[in-house]
Amino acid sequence: MREIVYSVTEISEYIKRLLEEDPYLTNVSVYGEITNVRPRKGHIFFSLVDENAKLDCVLFGGDNMGIRLHEGKMAIVEGSVGVYTPHGTYRFICSNIRYLNHAGTYQIRFEATLKKLLEEGLLYRPKKPLPRFPKRIGVITSRSSAAFQDVIRTAKERKSPVEIYLFHTSVQGDSAKKELIEALRKANEYDLDLVLIVRGGGSREDLWVFNEEEVVREILKMKPPVVTGIGHEIDRVIADFVADVSMHTPTGAAEYVFPDLREVHEELESLYGRMKNAILEKIAREEEKLDRLFHCLRATAKRKSEINKLTTIRVKELAGKLKNLMLNSMRRKQERVEHLFRVLESLKPTRFLDKGFVVVKKEGKIVKEAASLNSGDTVLLVFRDGEKRARVI
Known part of the structure; x- marks a missing residue:
């Protein structure tokens, strides 16, 4: 056939x-x-x-x-x-x-949950402040999601010296609520500076897990401040209302959280420039005062012979000392700014890796002692240019 x-x-x-x-x-x-x-x-x-x-x-x-x-x-x-x-x-x-x-059913559930939280005063609780330079950031999302890649890309672009800890969870589907609650609880056990909850856009049903009362209450229990970046511009979920900061997208949340070292350097350079100009202007004003004083002294000397050259020399000496004091103050402030630059550079977590050292991690934590490893354990070796998994013999 x-x-x-x-x-x-x-x-x-x-x-x-x-x-x-x-x-x-x-x-x-x-x-x-x-x-x-x-x-x-x-x-x-x-x-x-x-x-x-x-x-x-x-x-x-x-x-x-x-x-x-x-x-x-x-x-x-x-x-x-x-x-x-x-x-x-x-x-x-x-x-x-x-x-x-x-x-509809979804709208009724949404409004009922929101009303319940409002009546308990949970939506009016004080927001936790975010650290300007966080060192350890937890990210709650799916490991295979575009949202997680957006976070990683933003951190690299901004050259932020931070440690990122992923707490994997499904972000939609039947198991999403249970997994999301477990991820939140696990993240709350870590010593984190803040937590990012991110997910890309989708339908209202796809994002519904972030409206579930159990999930929202778990977010309210978080010890570190929480930043959400869920959906797109038009999406709004109850998790956004209880977060300490809510951004419209995962990328927007990452940009809000990760410090941009380029901006920090520019800010320090601008601060140094303003400080230097302020000191130079002060010196110029003091020099103008001295010039006016000299003119007064000269005019007075013509009328009163008792003002002799020693007085003029003494005034010049005092003016010189004042100028040196100003210059020394400016040098000390310049050294302070340069020290801040060195501190920023020392914060880079990769500075040891650049010298050939390797960071060993087990279950997301840095291994500090050989005794904490057992034969057969799987560890993560972090090199300057990437990561490799290895097994302890």
């Missing part, structure tokens, strides 16, 4: 005909909660959800017509299923939307 081979287009077109010509998928009404509203090029893209499923929808020309959809509202949407064959996707093409009087 001869094998029949179809092209991708043929299969896609066949699926398109099946769906678009099915009477059960044409001119039907669908009931659900409106989420993920995204106006784009005059159209409105959104999703209808219930507790078990999501249906992507589009209202063509809706944005141009001034139609505004409301997140969390329940609605009955009329229309038909359509297939976009270039992407192999289907959407519900809307022809009419009727709002219902009650909110």
Whole structure:
């Protein structure tokens, strides 16, 4: 029997005909909660959800017509299923939307949790200040996520001398809540200067774990300050309300947290310049005062012969001493600034690695004594240009 081979287009077109010509998928009404509203090029893209499923929808020309959809509202949407064959996707093409009087399940849960926290006063608690130069930063996210890569990239770009500790967790799905709570508790046991909670954008359902009451309460228990960078510009979760600092994206959170040594150097140079100019201006003002004093002395000497040359010499000596005092003060401040530069340079964690030393880590902690290692232990060797895993013999 001869094998029949179809092209991708043929299969896609066949699926398109099946769906678009099915009477059960044409001119039907669908009931659900409106989420993920995204106006784009005059159209409105959104999703209808219930507790078990999501249906992507589009209202063509809706944005141009001034139609505004409301997140969390329940609605009955009329229309038909359509297939976009270039992407192999289907959407519900809307022809009419009727709002219902009650909110959707997700919106009700969101508002109930928020109200509960407000009544307990937890959203008004004082925010913990962030250290300007943190040394140990915990990152709570998925190890394979783009958000974690954004954090690592930002740290490298800013040349920040910090230690980063990853506490891996799923950030969506059935196991996400349990794993996220465990990651928060584990991070709270470490001696960290602050904690970053990051996740890239997604639908409201994808980000829902950060609205869970148990997760939010665990964030409130954190000893170090917490910075969130969850979703994109338009996304907002309850975890953002309880964090000490909330940024719109993972990259924004990382940029807020990691000190940029280039900016620090520029700030010190600017400070040194202002200090030097201030001292020179003070010296110039004192010299002007001395000049005026000399003029007065000369004018007085013409009238009173008892003012002799010794007085003038003494005044010049005092002026010289004053100038030397000013210059010595400026040198001491310059030495202080140079010392600060050396301290900044000494903070680089890689300064020992540049000399050929290797840092040995076990379970995220630096090994300081050989007795703490056992045969068969797996350790991480940190070199200047990368990391390698090794097993103790």
